[in-house]
Amino acid sequence: MNDSTERDGRPMTTVACAQLALGVGDVAENLAAAEEAIEAAARAGARVVVLPELANSGYVFDSVAEARALAEPLDGPTVTAWSAAARRHGVTLVAGLAELDTDDRVRNSAVVIDPAGELRAVYRKAHLFGTEKDFFVPGDEAPPTVDIDGVGRIGVMVCYDLEFPEWVRRAALAGTELLCAPVNWPLFPRPEGERPAEVTKAQAAAAGNRMYVAVADRAGDERGVVWTGGSVIVDPDGFPVAGRVPTAGSALLLASCDLGAARDKSLGAHNDVFADRRPELY
Template sequence: MATTTSAIRVACAQTDPVLGDIAASTAATVDAIRSAADAGADVVVLPECASSGWAFADMDESRAAAQRLDGETLRAWQSEAQAHGLWVCGGITELGDDDRIYNSAVLVSPDGVESVYRKVHLWNTENDAFVPGDQGFPVVETPFGRVGMLICYDAWIPESFRSLALQGADLVLAPSDWVPNPHQPDYLPPAAHIVTMAGAQANQVFVASASRVGVERGQRFIGASIIVDPFGWPLSRAGTDAEDLIWADIDPVGSRDARRNDPFNRPLGDRRPEAYVSAAAAGHFDAAQAGATA
């Protein structure tokens, strides 16, 4: 990758991990990285839990498929990053130094692990297999701009994107395992696309979301990976039924002025924090009572 420009080709690879099988799941990611490299990618994004599958029944099962940051999957990703001169972002089932199990995303350069994000907002049965992330939303400097990560359901929580944007993120990489939405009207795009496009536009960032395909324990995954520009418009979209590879050419640093000084919409620059309700002023929202009726 040239060091004189921040222009890059970012790719999203849809894989079909094998639940609990680190070797097979890792092999699929290596094939995907090599395909992305052949397509000229500088950055490749892989799905959530690409190292192991996702539908764990409980913490014991996820622990059996968990790896530390020097494990088989990350060694393979760094090897491919070195071989092809690119960066890899993907989801792993992480065994932390505290021996807890996290649903994590890792950014790997040819030099090694550059950043780790542990999923803050666990969805549904994930609460049985993982503990919530404990390190917030890190943003790191790279040759192609400031980069942050989210994982799947995080995109539904607006504070996730905003936490990265307020730290100056140019590009958000989002390993995901999107599933069908039971409330989805047939005439609209997937809800995952809507929240991703909204997050990109509201925070003036590029977003590259890689989602998986296949079925685990009766749960179907919809693929539909997407790359979105900072104005909320899709640059590339994948299909829903098979492994796939998409890419887009973007310039995260070179576009900063245009993104932040748009004459029509400046959702970051026009914020008025003094007018917003703080958590302290509003009181604690009781999630357990969120569905209660008066």
């Protein structure tokens, strides 16, 4: 049973992206910020909550040792607490973390936790940005999709992954209705009045595959790195339904989304963004 509101007889799902100010190594504070955001989102009716990349550890490590020390296994304290929060509030949670995997490798990962608090999927970032190669082993597995009862099919990838349309297409072809992307977007200069290029790419990812894309970015700055504050929720037409303008501070984006609409890939009367591909030529 879907307890979301309806629009034109279709169930609507409230999706939340929590743009958080976090600190590298501030594990307890980072967890508190996440728990507070999850609670606020749930109170506002959210059924899906997206947190930033590396939401347990912070991003700007000053050494390999620091990254490793902050990485946690999937049964560690952060994921355990996130699971409890998801269950307590009955939300699906998608969140990024520094993970120590079972082979003792440090990963830039994201988890999908369902409203029962169950860990349904872990994804390891495949396209590493900046100096991340110094800290993380890249993933080799496709972005997972998770079916959540009464919500829809959730896909997940992390930050720079979203800038590779081939990777986005894989997630889309797997039936993703809502692609959730924990990110930490360092601020690049841009002309007055322009959206960050990363947002434009997220919009194109949504429109090109006719699915929703929900991005949770960071607020503020960290060890000299200023974050873009570009959190955004994009609809299948490619238009932002929350986060039209980036904001530097902490923010909770909320949008009422018709996730079922993302199963329809038609574009006007004669086209279909999947069927019109020419994979034999690519």
